[in-house]
Amino acid sequence: SQQGEEDPQALSIQEGENATMNCSYKTSINNLQWYRQNSGRGLVHLILIRSNEREKHSGRLRVTLDTSKKSSSLLITASRAADTASYFCATDGGYTGNQFYFGTGTSLTVIP
Amino acid sequence: KAGVTQTPRYLIKTRGQQVTLSCSPISGHRSVSWYQQTPGQGLQFLFEYFSETQRNKGNFPGRFSGRQFSNSRSEMNVSTLELGDSALYLCASSPAVAGTGELFFGEGSRLTVL
Numbered sequence: 001s002q003q004g005e006e007d008p009q010a011l012s013i014q015e016g017e018n019a020t021m022n023c024s025y026k027t028s029i030n031n032l033q034w035y036r037q038n039s040g041r042g043l044v045h046l047i048l049i050r051s052n053e054r055e056k057h058s059g060r061l062r063v064t065l066d067t068s069k070k071s072s073s074l075l076i077t078a079s080r081a082a083d084t085a086s087y088f089c090a091t092d093g094g095y096t097g098n099q100f101y102f103g104t105g106t107s108l109t110v111i112p
Numbered sequence: 113k114a115g116v117t118q119t120p121r122y123l124i125k126t127r128g129q130q131v132t133l134s135c136s137p138i139s140g141h142r143s144v145s146w147y148q149q150t151p152g153q154g155l156q157f158l159f160e161y162f163s164e165t166q167r168n169k170g171n172f173p174g175r176f177s178g179r180q181f182s183n184s185r186s187e188m189n190v191s192t193l194e195l196g197d198s199a200l201y202l203c204a205s206s207p208a209v210a211g212t213g214e215l216f217f218g219e220g221s222r223l224t225v226l
Contacts (some may be wrong), residue, residue, distance in 0.1 A: 033214065042116070042202060042217035043155075088155065090215075098143045098206045098215065099168040102155035 004103035005091055012109040018063070019076045021106040023089030024069075032065055033090045034074050043088065046074075081112045113138055116218035118203050122152040123225045130191040133221045143167075145215065146178060149200040158201075161186055162209070169207050190223075194203030198225045 004025035013019050025032070031050045035043040049056045049065045049072070051098040055062045062075040072089055086107045117136040125131050125217040137144050145160035145168075161180035178188040184205075190197055200222050204215035 001224065035215075037215075039165075040200065040222070041218075042219045043204075043215070045214035045216070048214060095168065097162070097168045098145050098160050098208065099157050099170070100145075100215065101146075104154050 004091060004101060005026070006089060006103040006106045008106060009104070010107045010109070012111065013079055015079060015081055015110055015112050017079055019079050019083070019108055019110070021074050021087055021108070023072045023074070023103050025072075025089070025091045025101070026070065027091070028037060028094040029067070029091045030094060032063075032072050034061075034063060034072075035088045035090060035102075037086045037088065037105075039085075048081075060074075076108075079108075079110045081110050084108060084110045116203055116205050116216050118218035118221050119204045120199075120221060121219065122222050122224075124226060125193050126226050127193055127195060130189060131193060131223060132187055132189045133158055133203075133223075134202055135186045135188075135203030135205075135218060137186070137203075138207075138216055141205035141207050141216070142184055143206040143208065145204050145206070146186070146188050147204065148172075149202060149220070151200070155202070157190065172186050193225045194219060195225050198223060 033048045034046040037043045060077045065072045088105045088106045089103040143162045146158040149155045160168040163179045167172045175191045200220045202220045205219045
């Protein structure tokens with residue numbers, strides 16, 4: 001399976017704290033993306049980082065990528081209750097086309 | 113712009129039946145892909161269509177099939193349903209030809225097989 005893994009599986013923090021989740025993947029990639037999913041609904045794209053990039057920022061999100069370790073991390077700063085969701089990393093497995101391999105997800109709970 | 117629309121949102125079938133799910137992508141998006149999400153296996157890639165051609169296929173049995181029409185709308189079909197096919201089926205469209213852009217997901221079709 002080309003599915004990646006994320007850790008922790010679940011994370012519970014207080015509002016205002018930072019949340020960090022990690023993703024490890026198995027193959028070479030062209031890019032890695034992070035998505036958010038609110039309970040049982042569709043996924044929403046958060047950020048894309050290309051294989052030749054090491055860090056990327058978008059608002060309160062910071063993503064790092066280490067292709068030598070085949071790992072990425074997502075940092076959400078100053079978390080809010082509305083950030084409560086599951087977060088998934090997705091890689092293209094080095095393929096062309098729009099097929100992506102999703103990690104197992106981190107369930108984040110932000111306590112008001 | 114309207115988002116990705118999936119129908120039906122919920123459905124219940126019995127073992128052995130077949131089901132067809134529909135997906136209307138965002139206007140202008142020619143790539144449509146399908147994913148199965150279950151608690152045990154997570155999100156798994158089913159297949160991707162681009163300009164009416166299946167471009168990529170995941171590791172699923174032949175009971176899972178799909179197609180794309182000239183207006184980019186897509187359908188997926190599951191025949192001879194099994195209990196393990198119970199899942200949330202997600203459709204995603206993309207404006208990108210290759211995997212260089214984001215996926216826009218619909219709300220999913222939740223299939224329960226009894």
